[in-house]
Amino acid sequence: MTSALQIAFQTVGGFVLFLYGMQAMSSGLQKLAGKKLKEILAALTKNRLIGVAVGAGITGIVQSSSAVTVMAVGFVNAGLLSLKKGVSIVLGANIGTTVTAQLIAFDIAKYALFFIAVGGLLHLFAPRKNWQLAGFSAFGFGLLFLGLNTMTGAFAFLKTEPFFHNLFVLFSQNPFLAVLGGCLLTFILQSSSATIGITQALALVGAIDFTAAVPLVFGENIGTTITAQLASIGASRNARRLAWSHTMFNVLGTILFMAFFFVRCEGAPIYLWLIDKITPGNVFAGVNISRHIANAHSLFNIINVLIFLPLLNALVWLVSWLVPGKDEEIIGSEPKFIDKRFANIPSIALDQAEKEILHMMSIARSMVPLALQGLFDKTGHDVAKVQTLENVTDELQAEVIEFLVSLESSGLSHSEAVHHNCLLHLVNDVEKIADYALNIVYLVDNSLANDVKYSTRALDEIRIMAGDVDQECALSVKAFAENNMRLADDAFQVEGRIDQEKDDFRKNHLERLKSKECNLNAAAIFNDIVNNLERISDHAVKFAKWRENPYLYQ
Structure with a gap:
């Protein structure tokens, strides 16, 4: 094998190990911390400082700013976070993502095989799922450094290769080209942590100097925003605005810092001079360059956050101007809450599915x-609208079931598996409620077509029963959403009352039939309407029963 082929395989192999290691570490950490991520986001207050801290903390935990910004875009799109809260999280994510570069700057490569061995053994043989996930993260951590070490060895020839030597000299002389190069490379890889790791590896072998590396890092910060932009395609206006806030934060910050490249101190751009002063070793002599790059990356993002945090309202105004218009409510058959990008974090994915089912329930309840409207006011009779809403619930049911089925391969814990199984049943309960509402509108349509007359007492009884069904739906759903057993008990009592009403009202109608107060057609349709309302009650109360007994469907 020729030397050129060896270098090529070493470069590509090291790069693949590095990328897979980073992905494995991030994936393991995300699953390990998934439930906590949901709880932290749920506890987020209006305080922008807490938003930044949450963004930085979560990104530091999962080692992926892209994952956190995509998560924020998804939550804003679903209405779970306001735009301003989302922006504060994104600002924090830019600080949190610098942890990866700081870790790379440590001389951990010699321990890479230790992490691979220990992590791999834990992942394969540990008895508890959390240990397995921690092992997978450690395994990825070791692969990351093994790949980085392999790449560093392969990059050594670039120092003397004329084309690359001239290219990196050009980057040193024209930092704007370096910004563009870093931006394009990260656009392709969609990971600033990966491209900054490559930059550190190139610097370690002397292929690039500090003056070329820092603008590359600036460009890499811009390039990473492509992930949020892609995630916002087809999303709500506020979600697109959040993606643009990520882009504008890094673009405006880079413009500001590039201006300092033309202010010099002791013969060097002032920002580079500052980094050299606060970091051990003389970077201009090639000493400790990886740590200097990591610090340049960290300080760039920290200073940017300190600048933009007081200007958060101005940043929100800017992105609202870039993406104008009033943010419309997400309606129709498209899912409002579930996002397939979170299928690898079961706790968050299950929470999304639960909210989507509640959204479906609000549609079915409104049906x-x-x-029934046509019984009381013929002008309000609208079969087509009820049919449309029933079609919406059918399509949402299919989306939710497909989403839930996709989670089965993500390694659910016991409690998550119980939750998952219950949601699979509840989504079908909601679809049944919509079906029974559709049955009712057809019965009412039949009444109107045949000019069926009902007594005032019959209509009053339907009103009473329909009101109780709506009350039970409200109580059951609220008990489910708030995990409130007192409300669940109230829902059970209303459900019992509805069962009694079905028997009483059917007897009453039989008496009216005997007394000629109602005719035979009215009696048959009345009984069918009452039966359908009672069936709706039976399915609606399942929400309360799920809170009472999570193992209801086991």
Whole structure:
């Protein structure tokens, strides 16, 4: 094998190990911390400092600013976070992502095989799932450094290769080209941590100097924003605004810092001079350059956050100007809450599925009074609208089931598996409620087509039962959403009352039939409407029963 081929394989192999290691470490940490991520985001307050801390902390934990910004875009799109809260999280994520470069700057490569061995053994043989995930993260951590070490060895020839030597000299002389180069490379790889790691590896072998490396890092910070932009395609206006806030933060910050490249101190750009003063070793003599690059990356993002945090309202105004218009409510058959990008974090994915089912339930619940409207006011009879809403619930049911099924391969814990199984049943309960509402509107349509007359007492009883069904739906859903057993007990009592009403009202109608107060057609349709309302009650109360007994469907 020729020397050129050896270098090529070493470069590509090291790069693949590095990328896979980073992905494995991030994936393991995300699954390990998934439930905590959801709890932290749920506890987020209006304080922008806490938002920044949350963004930085979560990114530091999962080692992926892209994952956190995509998560923020998804939550803003679903209405779970306001735009301003989302922006504060993104600002913090830019600080948190610098942890990877700081870790790379440590001389950990010699321990890479230790992490691979220990992590791999834990992942394969540990008895508990959390240990397995921690092992997978450690395994990825070791692969990251093994790949980085392999790449560093392969990059040594670049120092004397004329083309690359001239290219990096050009970057040193024209930092704007370096910014563009770093931006394009990260656009392609969609990971600033990966490209900054490559920059550190190139610097370690002397292929690039500090003057070329720092603008590359600036460009890499811009390039990483492509992930959030891609995630916002087809999303709500506020989600697109959040993606643009990430881009504008890094673009404006880079413009500001590049201006300092033309202010010099002791013969060097002032920002580079400052980094050299606060970091051990003389970087201009090639000493400790990896740590200097990591510090340049960290300080760039920290200073940017300190500048933009007081200007958060101005940044929100700017992105609202870039993406104008009023943010519309997400309606129709498209899922409002579930996002397939979170399928590898079961706790968050299950939370999204739960919210989507509650969204479906609000649609199904609204169908019941709409289906009955024609009995009380012929002008309000609208079969087509009820049919449309029923089609929406059918399509959402299919989306939720597909999403839930996709989670089965992500390694659910016991409690997550119980939650998952219950949601699979509840989504079907909601679809049944919509079906029964559709049955009712067809019965009402039949009444109107045949000019069926109902007594005032019959209509009053339907009103009473429909009101109780709506009350039970409200109580059951609230008990489910708030995990409130007192409300669940109230829902059970209303459900019992509805069961009794079905028997009483059917007997009453039989008496009215005997007394000629109602005719035979009215009796048959009345009984069918009452039966359908009672069936809706049976399915709605399942939400309360799930809170009472999570093992209901086991």
